[in-house]
Amino acid sequence: MMLQSGAALAARPAYPRFLDAGETALVVEFGDVVDPAINAQVLALDAALRADPPKGAREFVPTYRSLMIHYEPLEIERAELIRIARQAMAATTVSATEGATWILPCCYEPPFAEDLDEAARLLKLGRDELVALHAAATLRVYMYGFTPGQLYLGGLPRELAISRRPEPRPPHPAGAVLIAGGLCVVAPFVMPTGWYVLGSTPERLYAPERQNPFFIQPGDNLRFEPVDAATFRGLEERTARGEIVARKSAA
Amino acid sequence: MMSAPSEAGLRIISAGPGTTLQDAGRHFYLRFGITAAGPMDPLAHATANLAVGNAPGATALEVTLGGIEVTAEGRPLTVAVAGGDFAVSLDGRPLPSANVLLTLEPDAVLKIRAGRSGAWCYLAIAGRLDVAEVLGSHATHTRTGFGGIEGRAIGADDRLRVEPSGAAAVPLGLIAAPWLDRPPGIIRVVLGPQDDYFAEDQIAAFRDGPWRVSTKADRMAFFIDGPTLTHARGYNIVSDGIAMGAIQVPGNGRPIVLMADRQSTGGYPKIATVIGPDLGRLAQTRAGTEFRFEIVSVEQAVAARRAEATALASGVAVEPLVRTDFTSEFLLGLNLIDGVVAAGPLR
Numbered sequence: 001m002m003l004q005s006g007a008a009l010a011a012r013p014a015y016p017r018f019l020d021a022g023e024t025a026l027v028v029e030f031g032d033v034v035d036p037a038i039n040a041q042v043l044a045l046d047a048a049l050r051a052d053p054p055k056g057a058r059e060f061v062p063t064y065r066s067l068m069i070h071y072e073p074l075e076i077e078r079a080e081l082i083r084i085a086r087q088a089m090a091a092t093t094v095s096a097t098e099g100a101t102w103i104l105p106c107c108y109e110p111p112f113a114e115d116l117d118e119a120a121r122l123l124k125l126g127r128d129e130l131v132a133l134h135a136a137a138t139l140r141v142y143m144y145g146f147t148p149g150q151l152y153l154g155g156l157p158r159e160l161a162i163s164r165r166p167e168p169r170p171p172h173p174a175g176a177v178l179i180a181g182g183l184c185v186v187a188p189f190v191m192p193t194g195w196y197v198l199g200s201t202p203e204r205l206y207a208p209e210r211q212n213p214f215f216i217q218p219g220d221n222l223r224f225e226p227v228d229a230a231t232f233r234g235l236e237e238r239t240a241r242g243e244i245v246a247r248k249s250a251a
Numbered sequence: 252m253m254s255a256p257s258e259a260g261l262r263i264i265s266a267g268p269g270t271t272l273q274d275a276g277r278h279f280y281l282r283f284g285i286t287a288a289g290p291m292d293p294l295a296h297a298t299a300n301l302a303v304g305n306a307p308g309a310t311a312l313e314v315t316l317g318g319i320e321v322t323a324e325g326r327p328l329t330v331a332v333a334g335g336d337f338a339v340s341l342d343g344r345p346l347p348s349a350n351v352l353l354t355l356e357p358d359a360v361l362k363i364r365a366g367r368s369g370a371w372c373y374l375a376i377a378g379r380l381d382v383a384e385v386l387g388s389h390a391t392h393t394r395t396g397f398g399g400i401e402g403r404a405i406g407a408d409d410r411l412r413v414e415p416s417g418a419a420a421v422p423l424g425l426i427a428a429p430w431l432d433r434p435p436g437i438i439r440v441v442l443g444p445q446d447d448y449f450a451e452d453q454i455a456a457f458r459d460g461p462w463r464v465s466t467k468a469d470r471m472a473f474f475i476d477g478p479t480l481t482h483a484r485g486y487n488i489v490s491d492g493i494a495m496g497a498i499q500v501p502g503n504g505r506p507i508v509l510m511a512d513r514q515s516t517g518g519y520p521k522i523a524t525v526i527g528p529d530l531g532r533l534a535q536t537r538a539g540t541e542f543r544f545e546i547v548s549v550e551q552a553v554a555a556r557r558a559e560a561t562a563l564a565s566g567v568a569v570e571p572l573v574r575t576d577f578t579s580e581f582l583l584g585l586n587l588i589d590g591v592v593a594a595g596p597l598r
Contacts, residue, residue: 019444021494022524023552027444034489046282061281061492063516068492070281073553074560144284145490145516148395152490189395206283208385214283 016041016089018082019066023073028085029066034154034183038065039142040094043219048088054081062218063143064152099220101138101249104186104201106177106224107232108134112200114172119179119196123162133157134198134224139184141220147191149206149214153184153222164194175200177224199224202235203246210242223249259326261376263409264360267317269470270406272380272399273373275308276511277388281492284515288390288398291371291470291511292531294559295334298428299375301567302331302352304418310382310389311375312405316537318364319374323355328413329377329421330355333428335369335535341423350426352569368435369535370468381412392512394471424569430562433532435540438525439547439555440498444491445520449500450483457506457522458544466538470512473533479504482520490518496525496533508533526552528559 019027028045031038039062046062049069056076061068071081108116108131120130137160139153156179164180171190172178178185178195185195188206201224207213216222227235235245263270273296276289290296290313297307305311312319314337331352332339339346340362341353349372355361363372382389382400391399400409446454462477486502493499497509499519508525509517525533526547536542547555 013447020441020524020549021444021492021521022441022496023526023549023556025492025494025524027491029444029491032489059279059281061515063491064489066491068281068494070494073549074557077553078549143490143516144282146284146514148280148283148285148397150284213386218282 018085020078021068023078024070026069026071026078026081026085027066028069031065034064034142036140036154037094039140040219041089042067044092044094045085045089046218048092049085052088054084057081063145064154099141099217101221101223102216103223103225103247103249104203105227105232105235105245106135106199106201107227107229108199109229112173112176112229112232113198114176115169115196116198119162119198123159125159130160130198131226133159134179134184135226137223139222141216141218141222143218144214147187147189149188149204151186151205151216151222153186154182156182156184162196165196166194168192168194172197173200175202175204177201200232202227202232202239203244204239207239207242210244215244215246258324259328259378259413259415260324261328261355261411261413262322262324263405263407263411264320264322265407266319266405266409267315269315269317269393269404270319271313271391271393271404271470272310272382272389272411273313273391273511274310274389277386277390277392277398280386281515285386285397286392286395286512286515287495288388288392288470289511290373291534292334292373294528294531294563295371295431295535296373296375297563298350298426298431298567299331299333299373301563302333302350302426302428302569303329303375303377304416305375305377307563309375310380311373314363314372314374316365316370318362320360320362321355321374322360323357324410325357326415327357327420328355328415329353329418330361331375331426332361332363332372333375333426333431334372336366337369337372338364338366340364346423347572348425350428350431352421352424352426354420354423368537370537371534376411376413376415377418378413378415381414394512421569422571424571427568427570430559433535435532435536435542437545438533438536438542439529439545439552440496440523440525441549441552442523442546443521444524445488446522448482448484448486448488448520449480449522453480453483454522454546456480458546460543461541462506462543463541464533464536464538468538470510472510472513473508475506475508477506480506480522486519488518488520490516493517493521494524496527496530497521498523498525510534526555528552528555
């Protein structure tokens with residue numbers, strides 16, 4: 001036991017780490033777990049670099065625990081990019097101030113709650129209990145990923161920690177709200193998934209014709225507000241017209 | 252001169268599955284989960300565009316092994332074909348090279364079919380294609396329905412309106428682009444970002460292969476067949492960003508190279524990343540073709556990138572097949588094959 005933990009300790013890398021994803025992308029890694037403090041470091045570096053983008057840096061992609069910087073190496077050398085990133089980190093205090101808190105409508109009723117009963121059974125919870133727990137949680141928006149406008153949310157209560165399916169299920173509808181692996185996802189695009197569909201939101205997290213196609217930022221918080229199927233349909237008509245139906249919480 | 256053509260355009264007579272419009276990619280939205288898409292072989296795409304006088308990242312058709320047949324409408328169009336070694340013919344007459352520049356007269360039929368090697372080629376049209384932009388780009392990503400024509404692949408009877416460039420008609424010519432001569436065999440990679448998930452012997456096994464592109468290879472990912480790799484410490488990582496060319500190793504130990512249409516983030520360790528200059532070389536490698544990986548440093552990758560940029564900056568030379576300015580209709584009456592021999596050796 002002692003040996004093992006000693007080895008594990010020795011293997012633990014010192015963060016931040018600068019990793020290469022080829023010659024045109026640099027990964028600045030702050031950790032290897034889903035953790036709000038690590039994510040806050042990622043977002044702080046992202047904000048600092050975007051405020052004053054280094055020449056040759058093309059695109060910044062924040063994820064749970066690292067920032068991927070796409071760059072043109074013929075315009076900026078890797079070492080110079082690292083120097084600027086280090087400087088930005090030294091000059092930035094990772095802000096504890098919270099982002100906006102969004103209230104996102106979610107219908108947990110048929111036909112939207114495709115896997116709700118299955119998830120409730122696996123979690124040994126009543127259906128209403130599961131919904132109540134899910135809707136009561138204030139979730140952190142960690143990142144967008146996988147497909148356009150897909151949000152990855154953390155901060156689910158432990159009671160909702162469910163493993164991914166061993167095999168993917170057939171494609172979920174657009175707007176599905178899913179859970180797995182202790183996380184929650186809002187998925188604007190129809191995709192097969194290994195997660196469990198609890199419900200659906202009429203909100204469009206990505207709307208190309210809207211002035212701001214994406215309105216939620218990583219670092220924001222989010223709560224789901226249960227709505228019935230009739231309300232869902234009404235809200236859906238509004239979002240189809242380009243309206244945003246999510247509300248910013250005053251709290 | 253044609254009499255009062257209303258609109259210039261390219262009409263698709265037939266197109267193999269997966270034919271798409273691609274520009275240099277939909278950049279700057281990866282942070283919102285939006286894949287850049289763009290050409291599978293960026294170097295060939297740029298070459299075709301430069302040959303017709305377009306910007307290197309202009310919108311062009313990406314042609315697959317399924318081939319394509321097109322004709323011009325309204326006005327003659329200056330077009331270029333560049334990429335893999337495809338078989339190109341004009342009105343049924345085979346052209347002597349896969350990399351050609353020509354004037355496509357209305358109703359003349361340009362046909363591109365799979366040839367001896369290569370998996371993608373690009374058909375660029377001098378001027379501007381009149382298609383709607385999505386987030387600043389025409390690049391097609393069919394999985395999410397972004398870009399191109401209604402976010403889908405191009406098919407028979409599609410018409411692309413063209414605002415032709417003012418350039419004069421060109422005689423049929425061969426595009427001299429020696430940088431497109433990239434025999435398969437060695438694909439250079441930079442290790443990481445998660446090479447520390449693999450022991451040294453596994454890195455060696457990864458390097459030496461040998462690998463073959465499997466039949467499961469498309470714009471999103473190339474599944475490759477070879478040794479089964481084992482992870483030193485699990486295969487689930489907390490998702491992070493994915494660059495084009497990233498080689499992820501899922502739980503079954505069989506690597507997947509993520510290509511232009513890849514998802515923006517993922518949760519498998521990425522052992523290495525194909526360097527930019529070799530992305531096209533890998534993309535052009537057909538199923539069953541053997542190759543190995545060569546591990547290079549970032550500095551070596553940048554040197555290769557610089558060499559590529561320098562070559563492109565020197566311009567794309569076009570060698571006229573016949574040094575006269577006849578219309579292509581007239582030109583096609585000539586014995587083209589003899590003309591080629593006279594013009595110089597084929598590559």
